[in-house]
Amino acid sequence: MNFYAIRAIYLFEMARTGRTLLQSVVSPVISTCLYFVVFGGAIGSRITAIDGVTYGAFIVPGLIMLSLLMQSITNASFGIYFPKFTGTIYELLSAPVSYVEIVLGYVGASATKSLILSFIILATAGLFVPLQIAHPLWMLLFLVLTAVTFSLFGFIIGLWADGFEKLQIIPLLIITPLAFLGGTFYSIEMLPPVWQTVTLFNPLVYLISGFRWSFYESSDVGVGVSLAMATLFLATCLVVVWWIFRTGYRLKT
Amino acid sequence: MQSIIAVSELSKVYASGFQALKSIDLDIRPGEIFALLGPNGAGKTTLISIICGIVNASTGGVTVAGHDIRRDYRVTRAMIGLVPQELTTDAFESVWNTVSFSRGLFGKPANPRYIEKVLKTLSLWDKKDDRIMTLSGGMKRRVLIAKALSHEPRILFLDEPTAGVDVELRQAMWEVVRSLRDSGVTIILTTHYIEEAEDMADRIGVINNGELILVEDKNELMRKLGRKQLTLQLHDPLDTIPDKLSAYGLELAAGGVELIYTYDTQGEPTGITALLGELQQAGIRFKDLNTTQRSLQEIFVSLVKKPA
Ligand SMILES: Nc1ncnc2c1ncn2[C@@H]1O[C@H](COP(=O)(O)OP(=O)(O)OP(=O)(O)O)[C@@H](O)[C@H]1O
Numbered sequence: 001m002n003f004y005a006i007r008a009i010y011l012f013e014m015a016r017t018g019r020t021l022l023q024s025v026v027s028p029v030i031s032t033c034l035y036f037v038v039f040g041g042a043i044g045s046r047i048t049a050i051d052g053v054t055y056g057a058f059i060v061p062g063l064i065m066l067s068l069l070m071q072s073i074t075n076a077s078f079g080i081y082f083p084k085f086t087g088t089i090y091e092l093l094s095a096p097v098s099y100v101e102i103v104l105g106y107v108g109a110s111a112t113k114s115l116i117l118s119f120i121i122l123a124t125a126g127l128f129v130p131l132q133i134a135h136p137l138w139m140l141l142f143l144v145l146t147a148v149t150f151s152l153f154g155f156i157i158g159l160w161a162d163g164f165e166k167l168q169i170i171p172l173l174i175i176t177p178l179a180f181l182g183g184t185f186y187s188i189e190m191l192p193p194v195w196q197t198v199t200l201f202n203p204l205v206y207l208i209s210g211f212r213w214s215f216y217e218s219s220d221v222g223v224g225v226s227l228a229m230a231t232l233f234l235a236t237c238l239v240v241v242w243w244i245f246r247t248g249y250r251l252k253t
Numbered sequence: 254m255q256s257i258i259a260v261s262e263l264s265k266v267y268a269s270g271f272q273a274l275k276s277i278d279l280d281i282r283p284g285e286i287f288a289l290l291g292p293n294g295a296g297k298t299t300l301i302s303i304i305c306g307i308v309n310a311s312t313g314g315v316t317v318a319g320h321d322i323r324r325d326y327r328v329t330r331a332m333i334g335l336v337p338q339e340l341t342t343d344a345f346e347s348v349w350n351t352v353s354f355s356r357g358l359f360g361k362p363a364n365p366r367y368i369e370k371v372l373k374t375l376s377l378w379d380k381k382d383d384r385i386m387t388l389s390g391g392m393k394r395r396v397l398i399a400k401a402l403s404h405e406p407r408i409l410f411l412d413e414p415t416a417g418v419d420v421e422l423r424q425a426m427w428e429v430v431r432s433l434r435d436s437g438v439t440i441i442l443t444t445h446y447i448e449e450a451e452d453m454a455d456r457i458g459v460i461n462n463g464e465l466i467l468v469e470d471k472n473e474l475m476r477k478l479g480r481k482q483l484t485l486q487l488h489d490p491l492d493t494i495p496d497k498l499s500a501y502g503l504e505l506a507a508g509g510v511e512l513i514y515t516y517d518t519q520g521e522p523t524g525i526t527a528l529l530g531e532l533q534q535a536g537i538r539f540k541d542l543n544t545t546q547r548s549l550q551e552i553f554v555s556l557v558k559k560p561a
Pocket residue numbers: 253267268269271272273291292293294295296297298299300338
């Protein structure tokens with residue numbers, strides 16, 4: 001293992017966040033605050049409690065997940081796309097580093113960043129609604145699993161993208177709708193039966209549901225199922241990354 | 254002498270179907286400066302990129318110090334430093350950070366004193382805290398060299414290191430290259446300034462259309478392919494070359510006051526003695542004479558112009 005290389009990549013990526021602190025941290029925090037003002041305060045006060053949880057509190061896990069997903073994807077996809085774009089990738093390709101080390105560096109940094117951000121949002125949420133976390137370890141497990149999985153996913157997007165539009169299109173066209181329709185703002189029991197079934201094909205339902213369970217012990221699907229699905233996504237992303245590197249896809253000509 | 258880099262039957266066909274390298278065989282000797290010449294698109298960068306691990310070979314193989322570049326990539330890549338042709342640098346990083354980053358990437362523990370030495374040698378020390386985007390092109394080029402040297406490589410590839418670098422800086426750069434060579438580093442460079450190859454290189458390779466058409470010791474090359482010209486400054490200008498001298502293929506220049514004789518240094522005899530004798534007989538007097546060797550530039554042009 002080339003630990004110096006993993007460290008170098010990791011610190012390089014973390015320093016990049018440091019430079020763009022405003023976009024990386026401040027803007028997600030502000031948008032979360034806005035969600036709370038609008039949905040938690042203004043609208044939420046007129047919505048009845050779901051499973052005994054006030055609406056403001058109910059949306060906290062979903063909002064954290066939403067930011068976590070978006071940030072993981074953005075961090076990791078930009079992290080690897082940028083060197084491809086500027087050409088500095090030559091150095092990475094000519095260095096004595098294995099693919100595992102490259103992934104550890106980039107995905108590790110991306111996951112770290114989005115985890116830190118999740119905690120900041122959690123703390124921000126605590127200012128608006130009383131928080132209770134029934135199973136902190138489960139919560140942590142879901143956070144880490146999701147951060148790593150979607151950082152890997154972002155990494156894949158970054159490798160695949162050959163333009164800035166492509167970089168933004170997947171989070172925008174796929175992740176945002178799936179996250180909104182995945183039970184961030186409602187319990188899927190509130191949907192008509194047909195849509196409840198359709199929703200079960202939305203992978204994010206399982207992540208949000210499991211994560212919410214770790215807070216309030218109420219969930220749309222069993223926590224075991226959520227965990228299994230989260231692990232499955234992680235495995236899928238790992239396989240795809242492994243295949244990409246094996247074939248040199250879009251990295252080497 | 255065992256070669257430090259051995260390229261054998263190396264070919265590259267790009268995804269577009271374009272064959273950039275055609276069965277290249279090349280041995281680089283430890284400690285030499287090897288200059289790779291060739292017109293635009295000849296395949297120089299492709300060859301370097303394959304050896305460094307940036308481009309996959311289609312067929313054939315490369316070993317570095319006896320290690321296969323694919324199987325033992327950790328060993329071979331750790332030995333190599335690369336200065337790419339394009340000025341590709343980070344923008345927002347400081348000089349110091351980007352050079353330290355390279356060292357870490359190549360698996361070496363931090364060594365601020367060594368980095369300091371490298372930056373000082375390349376006259377970058379006073380820029381160490383500046384962001385790379387604020388540097389001039391020539392400075393960025395030196396940052397790339399510093400990055401390539403950051404992990405103390407045994408082999409250094411310089412892909413057109415002097416493109417866009419002013420004369421003074423170019424001299425300084427070659428000083429660095431010479432001192433690296435003196436410390437035992439093997440250097441492979443490409444350049445379009447042929448005088449540079451003539452000045453710097455121990456051996457020269459010429460690549461054209463993906464084929465290595467020549468690899469020679471520089472001095473040997475200049476001797477073998479070199480032609481010399483004898484220029485005679487005449488006392489009285491000539492209108493025409495006397496018929497008696499037509500066998501020598503002489504040319505008149507400078508309004509008839511210069512007589513030029515081109516001969517092959519390999520030729521035995523060169524014909525100089527005979528020519529001078531006949532000139533005397535013809536009553537043509539000269540006040541001065543000098544000889545010039547054909548430059549590598551001309552040798553090169555004549556090589557790559559040859560129809561394939
Ligand atoms: N990624 C690629 N896909 C397809 N063709 C390529 C690719 N990279 C290079 N080529 C082609 O391969 C040939 C050799 O390119 P290369 O960059 O090795 O030339 P070079 O000798 O370095 O030229 P120059 O002096 O201009 O730097 C060129 O014809 C080029 O168009």
